Amino acid sequence: MTRILVPLAILEGESVSAGLTTLLEPMYVTVLGYHVLPEQTPPDQARLQFEDRATDALEDLAAEFGADEGTADYRLVFTHNKKQTFDRVAAEMRSDAYAIPGTTGPVDQLLVALTGDVAVDRIVSFVTELVGDRDIGVTLFLATDDEHAGQESLEAAAVTLFDAGLHVRTELAVDEPPLEALVDAAADHDAIVMGERAPSLRSLIFGEETERVAAESVGPVLVVRNTADRDDTADAADQPSPSDVDDS
Amino acid sequence: MGDTSPSTDGTNIEGESPQVEPTIETDEATITDDAELERTIGLTGGLAIGIGTMIGAGIFVFPGLAAGNAGPAAAASFAIGAVVALLVALPASELATAMPKSGGGYYFISRGLGTLAGAVVGLSLWFGLVFATAFYLVGFGFYAVDTLAELGIAVGNELVIPIAVLFGAGFTVLNVTGTENAAKLQNGIVALLLSILVVFLGYGGLDAAGIVGDPSAPEQFAPFGTMPILTTAALVFTSYLGFAQVATVAGEMKDPGRNLPLAMVGSVIIVGVLYVVTIFVATSALGSERLAELGETAMVEVGRHYLGAAGAFAIVFGGLLATMSSANASVLSTSRSIYAVSRDALLPKRASRINLRYGTPHVALGMAGGPILVLTATGQVELLAEVASFLHLIMYGLICVALIALRRNEPDWYDPDFRVPGYPIVPALGALASFALIGFMQPASQLIGLAIMLVTAGWYFYYARDVTLKGKL
Numbered sequence A: 001m002t003r004i005l006v007p008l009a010i011l012e013g014e015s016v017s018a019g020l021t022t023l024l025e026p027m028y029v030t031v032l033g034y035h036v037l038p039e040q041t042p043p044d045q046a047r048l049q050f051e052d053r054a055t056d057a058l059e060d061l062a063a064e065f066g067a068d069e070g071t072a073d074y075r076l077v078f079t080h081n082k083k084q085t086f087d088r089v090a091a092e093m094r095s096d097a098y099a100i101p102g103t104t105g106p107v108d109q110l111l112v113a114l115t116g117d118v119a120v121d122r123i124v125s126f127v128t129e130l131v132g133d134r135d136i137g138v139t140l141f142l143a144t145d146d147e148h149a150g151q152e153s154l155e156a157a158a159v160t161l162f163d164a165g166l167h168v169r170t171e172l173a174v175d176e177p178p179l180e181a182l183v184d185a186a187a188d189h190d191a192i193v194m195g196e197r198a199p200s201l202r203s204l205i206f207g208e209e210t211e212r213v214a215a216e217s218v219g220p221v222l223v224v225r226n227t228a229d230r231d232d233t234a235d236a237a238d239q240p241s242p243s244d245v246d247d248s
Numbered sequence B: 001m002g003d004t005s006p007s008t009d010g011t012n013i014e015g016e017s018p019q020v021e022p023t024i025e026t027d028e029a030t031i032t033d034d035a036e037l038e039r040t041i042g043l044t045g046g047l048a049i050g051i052g053t054m055i056g057a058g059i060f061v062f063p064g065l066a067a068g069n070a071g072p073a074a075a076a077s078f079a080i081g082a083v084v085a086l087l088v089a090l091p092a093s094e095l096a097t098a099m100p101k102s103g104g105g106y107y108f109i110s111r112g113l114g115t116l117a118g119a120v121v122g123l124s125l126w127f128g129l130v131f132a133t134a135f136y137l138v139g140f141g142f143y144a145v146d147t148l149a150e151l152g153i154a155v156g157n158e159l160v161i162p163i164a165v166l167f168g169a170g171f172t173v174l175n176v177t178g179t180e181n182a183a184k185l186q187n188g189i190v191a192l193l194l195s196i197l198v199v200f201l202g203y204g205g206l207d208a209a210g211i212v213g214d215p216s217a218p219e220q221f222a223p224f225g226t227m228p229i230l231t232t233a234a235l236v237f238t239s240y241l242g243f244a245q246v247a248t249v250a251g252e253m254k255d256p257g258r259n260l261p262l263a264m265v266g267s268v269i270i271v272g273v274l275y276v277v278t279i280f281v282a283t284s285a286l287g288s289e290r291l292a293e294l295g296e297t298a299m300v301e302v303g304r305h306y307l308g309a310a311g312a313f314a315i316v317f318g319g320l321l322a323t324m325s326s327a328n329a330s331v332l333s334t335s336r337s338i339y340a341v342s343r344d345a346l347l348p349k350r351a352s353r354i355n356l357r358y359g360t361p362h363v364a365l366g367m368a369g370g371p372i373l374v375l376t377a378t379g380q381v382e383l384l385a386e387v388a389s390f391l392h393l394i395m396y397g398l399i400c401v402a403l404i405a406l407r408r409n410e411p412d413w414y415d416p417d418f419r420v421p422g423y424p425i426v427p428a429l430g431a432l433a434s435f436a437l438i439g440f441m442q443p444a445s446q447l448i449g450l451a452i453m454l455v456t457a458g459w460y461f462y463y464a465r466d467v468t469l470k471g472k473l
Helices: A018-023 A043-064 A082-093 A120-131 A147-163 A178-186 A201-206 A209-217 A228-238 B043-060 B062-098 B105-113 B115-150 B157-177 B183-208 B227-240 B242-248 B256-286 B288-343 B362-378 B381-408 B425-439 B443-463
Strands: A003-009 A028-036 A072-079 A097-100 A109-113 A137-144 A167-174 A191-195 A221-224 B029-031 B036-038
Touching: A003 A082, A018 A191, A028 A043, A028 A082, A043 A072, A043 B036, A043 B288, A072 A082, A082 B036, A097 A209, A109 A120, A109 A178, A120 A147, A120 A191, A120 A221, A137 A147, A137 A178, A147 A167, A167 A178, A178 A191, A178 A209, A191 A209, A209 A221, B043 B062, B043 B115, B043 B183, B043 B227, B043 B242, B043 B256, B043 B288, B062 B105, B062 B227, B062 B242, B062 B256, B062 B288, B062 B381, B062 B425, B105 B115, B105 B242, B105 B288, B105 B381, B115 B157, B115 B288, B115 B362, B115 B381, B115 B443, B157 B288, B157 B362, B183 B256, B183 B288, B227 B256, B227 B381, B227 B425, B242 B256, B242 B288, B242 B381, B256 B288, B288 B362, B362 B381, B381 B425, B381 B443
Parallel strands: A003 A028, A003 A097, A028 A072, A072 B036, A109 A137, A109 A191, A137 A167, A191 A221
Antiparallel strands: A097 A221, B029 B036
């Protein structure tokens, strides 16, 4: 079962919509409740004060995702740096994707973005497992300057999904600003699937592309992680550190 | 929060018991039963806390005062301070890697030597940091007045204290309400300061050694004899208090087994070298008598001597940044040390409440900020510095004693990643040197320090006599 991380700013009342809960049914969901603290506050101090309240909320959320059936769990983290926390937990859980929750009703139409240097194979197999035999329409979207190559890679991905029994259509945006084109295309869809891209100068200046899409499109964004270069950290995280040994 | 761990027992006068839970420490997080605490401070961040806290005092405030007391031999005073700091930083590093928790020195001593020693040190550390911060703020006030003077607005030294108090109040309010991440800013400030200093000291060093510029007439090295070297070492030891501040954030340090020792020992060595070179350059430029007349901001004239108006401006600007970053880093560690004692039921739990609106520990920050303002208003630079050193030196000495106590009878959980070289000589020397340095202080500072310790001991017997902490991780 594919694992997906759902990070929620739990003490700020962030929650998930019913549409997302239903959409993620085929996945093993880890609800990552996090609380970002200013540097004046030691995380342990916040834990003493807020742990019980956060745990109650997380238990309820995890139950919605099927904790009782064994398809969901939760973790609670107090941190100064949420990006670092997401990366660490995702690596430890070996989760393939994470969700930016957004809000949506029932998901009937899914937009899958293949733009740029992303792991198309992994996105396609993620979508296959996510949709399964449910009646959810999939639109493959690609923004490019090279119409011919773009068309080809869209076709190839569409064929794979079609063979798996999904309803697929494709949408190609040529010579348009990629992000704006994606947000326009998202208008008649309920949720977006996209790949995580390596950090670039652009993302350093304007923020992560995925976050910007999520902010513009209201609905949930599922981000397939770019794990190729992260297997090392995942292994390191699983190794017990020397201080674990005598702790009991 | 109802269930407390069976590993601690005893309650304070209000019926609160220490909140200690079993945890698993990894390089990236602390894992408790139900939650994880991310470790987010790297080696750079740790060095920035250590260097950022220390550099303000040693370079920008003390050269004039120290040269006035000991002549060019003040360089030796700073070197003695560095050696003492290193002798303590090594044992402190071992304890910090064994117990990477918030609270630093307080935590080691309460676990190694018991609740009474822990309470005295923990509460004294709070006051020690308060004295140190007040001292940094007064230094800041002097630089603020000098900055105005460089800009052509002469306001005179009577504005030093009002400016210092105003900024102290501003810092406290910013710390309660500010949620943006100032850590990156702190790293940048420290990097900028180090660059200014390396350029300035590099040029000044070459000049003073007679390689460039006119040779200066060498002054007698120790015009007042050896005793002033030692008393000056006691005075300027305040410039080495920062490495202990690194230990107060030990619970948030990434890869603590590696980064804590490197940050603590590294920051002491870096600032120690810079201090000694600074004194050499400063006394070569102007002579110690002239430096003494110039007082707290003597370095500005040293900058003018070597590099003209640009040099003076660079030093004034650096001094503002450095004293500000020292004060800010100290306010942060003060609130962490208050949290550490309140978690262990040595202070009311209320002290570690977090403000719901800003997410900051407003009670602890207020308990730091209030006394800081009162002390800043006194404007007694030397007294503030010495009392701060006194209270820290007691803690340093006891850190070394705690290390020896723990090593002689190692508990099961005691498994430091870093072991101090030269055990037991290094910690024994560290303890002796720390206590000895106290002996060279002014009687007034010793009395105030002692009085604070007695009050904290009295508080322990009144409030938390039944709390047991020794040996509980």
